[in-house]
Amino acid sequence: MGSDAAAVSTVREAARMTWEESKRVWGIGMPIAIAGLSIYAVGSVTTIFVGHLGNLPLAAASIGLSVFAIFSLGFFLGMGSALETLCGQAFGAGQVSMLGVYLQRSWIILAVAALLMVPFYVFAEPILLAIGQDPAVAREAARFALYILPGALSFAVNFPTAKFLQSQSKVIVPVWICVGSLCFHVALSYLLVTVLGWGSPGAAVAYNLSLWAIALGQSAYIIGWCKDGWRGWSMAAFNDMWAFVRLSLESAVMICLEIWYLSTITVLTGNLQDAQIAVDSLGVCMNINGWENMIFIGINAAISVRVSNELGAGRPRAAMHAVIVIIAESLLIGLLCMALVLIFRDNFAIIYTTDLELQHAVSKIAGLLGLTMVLNSVQPVVSGVAVGGGWQGLVAYINLGCYYVLGLPLGYLLGYKFNYGVGGIWAGMLCGIALQTLILLFIVWKTDWNAESQLIGGC
Structure with a gap:
């Protein structure tokens, strides 16, 4: 156990603490954010190439990537986030030999989970029709969802490897792997969609190959060059499986309910009047919002690493300092993103479409996009604190109540019963995000960090 961070009592000490903590968090968070942005950009590039094929292919790709691929991403990211807690605390406590065992255990669990997810893609069309999607959009979206299934399954390998590396602050090589795969994806998409004219199937092939390049590249790096944490394949990975499954499921529920x-x-939006324009305009906004989300997924991972490492090392005040600094800085970034969206509200949709009606529809809901960006700047940070502290079960219940008991029904009422359309649906659901964020901030504020550190130290 190391000595804890010094108490802060003056403005000069606060400024020094902020500077030092910012360097630590952003030193971890920025590479993770760049890697996350690169992974997300693979989907965005796919959307852009498909979007120029027409409004129907764009609607199909938007649903395929924002519903089915995000479903998989959320599930596997959540399951893999158990490693943020366990590997982060083990690394902080000096138990480096356990990291490879935890990684293999996560791979086993996520491989089984991947098999259980396949029917969700196979029966995509009846699922979409059952929830009221336009039949033409549902048919095309289901076809595209099947095309991208191989890429979605890569997340079962990708996220555990990423969490393994992040817990040790080994974040530079994954950045190069992700950025290189993105460049490969752009070139391959241009070749298959534009030059060879393969259309949506060609875009999906590029998407799948690029995501698997990331997953296999990170795995090769761990097995070949991370000998401190990776000690080879071990039967110990099959021990204590249920406790690991439970934490993985708690993490998955927590993050899936958010994503x-x-x-x-x-x-x-599938049942709204002029559903295709509604889905397309929302798809463009969600795509833009996703870019900001990838930045804060990086910060989420960084604060989780900082909190778990410091609590594992018996340094509760250092963990508290990290939380305070990154929440304040994240809020400032969110406000900047909102300002940029409002300034360019009439222009950013041009990237995705040349349809003037769709561009106007995007401009009308840009204000809600800006507000979403502010809330999403703080929410992932407090969620990252929860992962670092191992509070996933508690946060899952909070998410369920705020999102699905309050936000979702309120959005439905505003959108359909009060006829506010897509803006009403979105505004109602933002109320759920706002309440969840306030509750988590209150929990973080009331946390006894000394007790949390002693609890982990006694495990």
Whole structure:
């Protein structure tokens, strides 16, 4: 156990603490954010190439990527986030030999989970029709969802490897792997969609190959060059499986309830008048919002690493300092993103479409996009604190109540019963995000960090 961070009592000490903590968090968070942005950009590039094929292919790709791919991403990211807690605390406590065992255990669990997810893609069309999607859009979206299934399954390998590396602050090589795969994806998409004219199937092939390049590249790096944490394949990975499954499921429920929540907006718009324009305009906004989300997924991972490492090392005050600094800085970034969206509200849709009606529809809901960006700047940070502290079960219940008991029904009422359309659906659901964020901030504020550190130290 190391000595804890010094108490802060003056402005000069606060400034020094802020500077030092910012360097630590952003030193971890920025590479993770760049890697996350690169992975997300693979989907965005796919959307852009498909979008120029027409409004129907764009609607199909928007649903395929924002509902089905995000469903998989949320599930596997959540399951893999158990490693953020366990590997982060083990690394902080000096138990480096356990990291490879935890990684293999996560791979086993996520491989089984991947098999259980396949029917969700196979029966995509009846699922979309059952929840009220336009038949033409549902048919094309289901076809595209099947095309991208191989890429979605890569997340079962990708996220555990990423969490393994992040827990040790080994974040530079994954950045190069992700950025290189993105460049490969752009070139391959241009070749298959534009030059060879393969259309949506060609875009999906590029998407799948690029995501698997990331997953296999990170795995090769761990097995070949991370000998401190990776000690080879071990039967110990099959020990204590149920406790690991339980934490993985708690993590998955917590994160899935967050990630799937905004994805349900796309589904709810399916019954609105002129559903194709509604889905397309929302798809463009969700795509832009996703870029900011990837930055804060990086910060989420960084604060989780900082909190779990410091609590594992018996340094509760250092953990508290990290939380305070990154929440304040994240809020400032969110406000900047909102300002940029409002300034360019009439222009950013041009990237995705040349349809003037769709551009106007995007401009009308840009204000809600800006507000979403502010809330999403703080929410992932407090969720990252929860992962670092191992509070996933508690946060899952909070998410369920705020999102699905309050936000979703309120969005439905505003959108359909009060006829506010896509803006009403989105505004209602933002109320759920706002309440969840306030509750988590209150919990973080009331946390006894000394007790949390002693609890982990006694495990």
